Amino acid sequence: MNELITYFNKYNTLSENAIKAISEICKPVNIKKNQDLQTIGHTCRTIYFIKKGVARIYYYKDDIEITECFAFENAIIARVESLFTGKPSRKAIQMVENSELIAINSTKLFDLYDTFPEIERLFRKIFEAAYVDTVNRVESIQFHSAEERYNTLLKESPNVLQRVPLKFIASYLGITQVSLSRIRGIR
Amino acid sequence: MNELITYFNKYNTLSENAIKAISEICKPVNIKKNQDLQTIGHTCRTIYFIKKGVARIYYYKDDIEITECFAFENAIIARVESLFTGKPSRKAIQMVENSELIAINSTKLFDLYDTFPEIERLFRKIFEAAYVDTVNRVESIQFHSAEERYNTLLKESPNVLQRVPLKFIASYLGITQVSLSRIRGIR
């Protein structure tokens, strides 16, 4: 749990009681490489913290698999479009490496909000930051060329190439594998 | 204020006291068509509710103006990438029509969060919903053709064509005016 508390502290420091309450709704999960952590069609009721490994959210558009995002160590991953609406998710979470996670039951978490405003505040801030990231991502996709987006990704996550197959990176960048290969070939 | 309270009720109903407290940090603003409500370079410290009119957020990329989003009646608009980070915004808010707004001072609002957890919860839910919209927008831009995106926009906001110049719509869709005109010409 230490890594998780450290992560929380970046957003909002919690009282001992709040930490205890959260601990009780967390449980460790280990997942092997390429396994789905959450499958398509179910409503998202878990928020995951990544202690070790890499995760990605993916979905299908016209039978083609699209990677929506990646998450690495010391980050949270959840299918928010389901978590915040209660609707079944069209997306899945898959582990790209053998991974250690902490699963936080979101139903119980949201119940804790009533007793612990500090926990509500913590997650408000976590998701506000994620919201900002997503707004910036819209901008990146909307008006940067595929090559610019590739270079930006390399700058922001220099190790992504070592850890994530190119086919996942391509759809994340909004292009085909072939285009990505072409862009990489230029230099 | 009635419209604003009705809007709030869709997310979280507030006590009389909370409503009173919010009312005190709100003030009406009237802006003429084409005027900037907020300019580039300042930190966002206001959340606006649109009673009447249309707003858009825009910014510049390589000296070309890009529309990030539109907002119509009974919606909230804010430059969240600045609001939630405290950094100056590279974006401006402009009114597309003569408009009536309610300005909510965000510094004072965030202070109210300490006294009124119900207000914190209200805005948490408002921005969670906005976050979900943004996630869906990434998907829309990432893997739909310009024509699909245009048709989706028409379906979601049928009156957008009557109220918003095409040049704004083009950059919102991530294409040039010329491309948009071509797409429209097909039918």
Added chain:
DNA sequence: AGTAAAATTTAACATAAGATAAATAATCAG
């Protein structure tokens, strides 16, 4: 109403990225 300015469309050409297929390289299971 009449003119200037702005918005939109049309046209011609250029280019980035898609589609398909085949070749090569890397990974994995036994």
Added chain:
DNA sequence: CTGATTATTTATCTTATGTTAAATTTTACT
């Protein structure tokens, strides 16, 4: 270690969208 599978690259051709410029339509101002 070897063969089979999967990932990546390369090649060719196609297509959607970008770029620039000009024509037309609409809007705004006096």
